[in-house]
Amino acid sequence: NAGVMQNPRHLVRRRGQEARLRCSPMKGHSHVYWYRQLPEEGLKFMVYLQKENIIDESGMPKERFSAEFPKEGPSILRIQQVVRGDSAAYFCASSPSQGGEQYFGPGTRLTVT
Amino acid sequence: QQPVQSPQAVILREGEDAVINCSSSKALYSVHWYRQKHGEAPVFLMILLKGGEQKGHDKISASFNEKKQQSSLYLTASQLSYSGTYFCGTETGANNLFFGTGTRLTVIP
Numbered sequence: 190n191a192g193v194m195q196n197p198r199h200l201v202r203r204r205g206q207e208a209r210l211r212c213s214p215m216k217g218h219s220h221v222y223w224y225r226q227l228p229e230e231g232l233k234f235m236v237y238l239q240k241e242n243i244i245d246e247s248g249m250p251k252e253r254f255s256a257e258f259p260k261e262g263p264s265i266l267r268i269q270q271v272v273r274g275d276s277a278a279y280f281c282a283s284s285p286s287q288g289g290e291q292y293f294g295p296g297t298r299l300t301v302t
Numbered sequence: 303q304q305p306v307q308s309p310q311a312v313i314l315r316e317g318e319d320a321v322i323n324c325s326s327s328k329a330l331y332s333v334h335w336y337r338q339k340h341g342e343a344p345v346f347l348m349i350l351l352k353g354g355e356q357k358g359h360d361k362i363s364a365s366f367n368e369k370k371q372q373s374s375l376y377l378t379a380s381q382l383s384y385s386g387t388y389f390c391g392t393e394t395g396a397n398n399l400f401f402g403t404g405t406r407l408t409v410i411p
Contacts, residue, residue, distance in 0.1 A: 247398075288332060289349070293336075
């Protein structure tokens with residue numbers, strides 16, 4: 190059973206460009222969470238999705254950030270018009286149930302130049 | 303709503319024990335524990351769902367005091383492989399986990 194997959198693993202964008210981060214959950218998992226982590230800091234919740242639905246986006250900035258989890262295909266975290274402050278590691282995690290254990294992907298390290 | 307972890311960092315010699323604490327200001331539905339090694343993804347260790355529940359595998363165990371809104375992670379007879387940053391994640395009835403700032407554990411020979 191493959192684990193949570195994220196791609197790309199590293200992404201470099203210039204200020205003003207768009208960043209698209211992909212996450213494929215573990216097989217059988219329909220709950221996906223996105224987190225952001227700055228160096229030497231903890232994980233900050235961004236958004237929780239189930240297939241085709243955003244359940245909780247309270248941790249996501251209102252502007253420039255969006256997330257989706259379509260019926261087919263991976264979950265996508267999109268950051269428009271990136272700024273230097275968006276540089277961070279973005280992890281997604283999947284779970285078989287709401288409130289259940291979460292399994293993390295390897296993360297996407299975004300660098301904005 | 304971020305839980306508070308203590309200590310922030312600890313250094314152990316192989317074979318020594320450690321306790322990491324996690325406290326919340328809100329009532330907890332569950333507590334999750336994860337370990338993250340530098341540059342890697344967090345790895346799930348265990349989840350505690352009921353007050354007073356204790357769990358463990360190998361030489362790592364945890365307790366959950368629902369009344370005190372606290373959880374503790376116990377590492378006994380530490381091994382070099384235990385090194386990493388330990389995070390607790392607390393569920394307070396919302397749809398997500400709030401993670402603590404982490405406890406950096408270093409085990410030296």
